[in-house]
Amino acid sequence: MVQIIPAILSTTEADYDRDISRYSGSRAFQDGWVHIDFMDNVFVPNKSIDAGSSAKYPISLHKEAHIMVAHPKEWIDGLISANFERIIFHVEAEDDKNECIDYIKGKGVQAGLAINNATPIAKLEPFLGKTDMVLIMSVVPGFQGQPFIPESLDRIKKLVQMRTNGNFSFKIGIDGAVKDTNAKEIADSGADFITIGSYLLKGDIDENLETVWEKING
Ligand code: DX5
Ligand code: ZN
DSSP states (O other): OOEEEEEEEOSSHHHHHHHHHHHHHSSTTTTSEEEEEEEBSSSSSOBOOOHHHHHTSOOSSEEEEEEEOSOTHHHHHHHHHTTEEEEEEETTSSSOHHHHHHHHHHTTOEEEEEEOTTSOGGGGGGGTTTOSEEEEESSOTTOSSOOOOTTHHHHHHHHHHHHHHHTOOOEEEEESSOOTTTHHHHHHHTOSEEEEOHHHHSSOHHHHHHHHHHHHHO
16 A cells, blocks of 8 residues: 655754654654655755754654755765664765665665656666665655646656566655645555655645545545
């Protein structure tokens, strides 16, 4: 069954504190995961809090980091110290991807590769045997609340096919502009993880999540 992972993208510690407390306090996510976005203002035109800031607010949820940064290598140790259990960096990043995946996994942490819509899926091929997950970006990364890129559905289906053909075991996630109106077709396309930010945070998180589940199951 598909897993819904709430997303948080904060440019200040105050915003992070507010939103992480809201997710931690929601009934539905008690033992689940949270997707925390990090940005360097180089890879994307926006800057977030850093791993050290996240460490200041301990939570019981499992944390995955989505690092939208040019040099993931510079972030990995800090994220591991801050108790992140999955680190997702971009296939478009400048550092050696194999080295990063090996380093993350060597520390007993899951590694994931995110891919922007403008990047051909074939760019992932060399890493599909070793990455724990692939994150399909369904928005241009950098901000919450953007429009959904419809081609993302075909990209999920293509990846499902590549996983079957290659007998790989990586999970497939989607990130960006998921809401009640598109969650079902995303789940039906074969995504294992669905990341949702602004749709959940607007209003009551548990009610919004319930609406999404009704659509997926309906
Ligand atoms: C986009 C981020 C997403 C974002 C999701 O740059 O990587 O994880 O927080 O938020 P929504 O669901 O509002 O697109
Ligand atoms: Zn993200």
